[in-house]
Amino acid sequence: MTVSPADLPPSPSSQTTISVRGLTRRFGKFTAVDSVSFDIEQGAIFGFLGPNGSGKSTVIRMLCGLLEPTAGNAVLDGIDVTRRPEAIKERIGYTSQRFSLYEDLTVDENIRFFGRIYGLSGTRLKNRREAVLALLGLGPYTPRLAGKLSGGWKQRLAVACALLHEPRILFLDEPTAGIDPVARRDLWDLLFLLSGQGTTLFVTTHYMDEAERCTKVGYIHHSKLMVCGEPETLKAMEEVTPKGMVRMEIECTHPTAMLERLRALEGVEDATLFGQAIHLLADSALAPETIRRSIESGGSECKAIRPIEPSLEDVFVMLTRRNSEG
């Protein structure tokens, strides 16, 4: 599909599909979402993270036109959600956290129902139905009741129904919670495929490895957006690895026993277990030799010490700590 710039709806930048400014929602005295602003480019996979109850779902509900913001606005695909909440619904797809299709209808009945709800009929409905069935491999399951599908297949059906009307933006609220690793990988392959076709994806997740796969991530904590950007940019932030500090990985025997020992070492800011290794945030003046000696005097064998890049988890941990201290 070719789109000339003149066809594109006016938006802050022709590349931006979601533009959120000062979005706020209060329930009585409680502020569930506090002045959140961010931009998402077309075709991006936006990973939205945050603990339960931090305001993730409230943001999604406002963006989908389900909940009226108390203040601020959001423009999706050129449409102001606060002014025209119904108009946005033709352009978005949404899969909720829990399975919310009709368990007492068959796979095919669910697809046809949502197709018709989105205004598809005749040949177009037929074509789109076949397209999503093929895309998600649901073909053999069409006569089965949705309630009889396994978790992973239910998730596929939910995505299929959300894609019928070829939405410009697809919201997926914890799409991989509780499904098996194969289904999880399949779903991510699909997300990359859709992103490549220009669909913007807004995904919430608790998995850090999924966050690492996103083109952009946002982290919300206590109703505030702590940070938002590309994973690489976030990792390079000064707050994550302050000036004069380094991150390193230490491979040693008995890492659990060594953890407390390293934490007590002067110049060590933070030490955490990472599989069979220890991740350290330390003063750059702290010599690797000092660390090695400390470990070996503790009766453990130090196999390797190497500098590492911060992970997204490190980013969120640092920012959350700074926020609770300040």
Added chain:
Amino acid sequence: MILRGLSAIMYKETVQIRRDPSTRFVFLIPVIQTIIFGYAIDMDIQHIRTIVHDMDRSAESRRLVESLANTQTFDVVEEVHGDLEVHRRIVAGTARVGVIVPPDFSAKILRGEKATVQVLVDGSDSSVATNAVQTALGVGYLQALQRAGVTPETASIEVRPRVLFNPDLESSHFYVPGLIGIILQVVTVFLTAFAIVRERERGTLEQLVVTPVSKGALILGKLVPYCVIGMVQTLFVLLLMRWVFGVPVEGDVFLLLSLSALFLLPALAMGILVSTVSSNQAQAMQMGMLIMLPSILLSGFAFPRETMPGPIYLLTFLIPVTYYVQILRGIILRGAGFWALWPQTLILAVFAVVLVVASSLRFQKRIG
């Protein structure tokens, strides 16, 4: 488009109703209710268990007991001995009425003196007791008049009661037409409230509200299938009423069905209102009961409204089914036409407008 997605919702709803195992009860319940109210609840009080302690044992005393039994109100089940025994049996509940004829009953009559018969009545069921007392008094007066030489032919005043519309005073004629109103209301209030709340409970409403389906289509698409069910049930009960209980429809069946359709509007709107204040089916059930109880007890369906105390009587005017029950009885029993029923029709129409507007304002295509 105001009704975008209407046919899709209606179709989906129909498939779900057809597939739902509890649907068969939807058609079974009206039949059971009709049978209970039509057959089992017989307010015509007859055959009250009666015992007799006849100390006189004369032709006169036997004639009196026979007259009592002939009324059909009393069933003389046993002859007992001793006042205490009569009392004991009534306390035990094995008899409701005890007739005690004193030893000098016939002697006093023959002497032309006033003879007294004691009738003990169990007052724990007030309607049975009232009926027993009145019937017993009537039998007493009649016998006294006859002894004084007054016969029906020679009496100076004669009351000739003629009962119109239900000459045999069968209570099924009273209950079954009103039952149509109650059943229609049960179906519409509970089923529509459940249909909406169930979607909220299962999370499917959340999925629906992110689609461009219009609010009108969402509500209407859910209501239409239940309207059809309601009308089918109405026909069902009408057929049972006509062919099983032998209650003919005196008036215009078409008028009856049209006004039934009108009654569906406020009833369905109440169902939607219930759904907007309930977040799960248990709550909807309680709210539904809150509407159903006054509808059954105060609408005049079961008990006459005229005898209710002031404030309660005023309350009955706020219950839509009150007017529908009047319409049903009017058309079915008295053959009333539209011009006799226009006040009830108008009030139902007002209820329809108010409740439909209120429910569509309350029902929002938003969540949380």
